[in-house]
Amino acid sequence: VSLGISPTVLQIDAKPPASINSPITIENNGEEPVTLQILFRAFTASPKENGQVQYYSAKDPRSYPALFDNIQIAENGHPKEAITLAPHEKKSLVMHICIPKNHPREEY
DSSP: OOEEEESSOOOOOOOSSEEEEEEEEEEEOSSSOEEEEOOOOOEEEOTTOSSOEEEOOTTSGGGSOGGGGGEEEEETTEEOSEEEEOTTOEEEEEEEEEEOTTSOOOOO
C-alpha cells in the first residue's frame, strides 16, 4: 500500500466554542484499490526523541480523548467511516472539529 496525505500535519489553535473545517487530500499511489477505515488514535512523542510517535494503549485513559467525539471526516458533506480509493485515485475530504463551549482547553 502506498498512500499520500496532505497536509501531513494539522495545527489548529482554537478557543471553545469553535467550529473548524480543514481540508485533507488522500491519494492511493499504489496499483491496487484500497479501502481505509477512518479512526483517530492518540499518541505522544517517543521517549527516544527520534521523531517517532508512540500510541497510547487502549487501556490508557489518554487513548481516546473526549475531543475525538467531536471530530468528523466528510466527503462532499457526508460523514465517512471508511473510504475506498482506486489505484492512483485522489479524494478531497474535510475534517470538521466542533469544540463545545464547556470543553477544557488542552493540547491534542
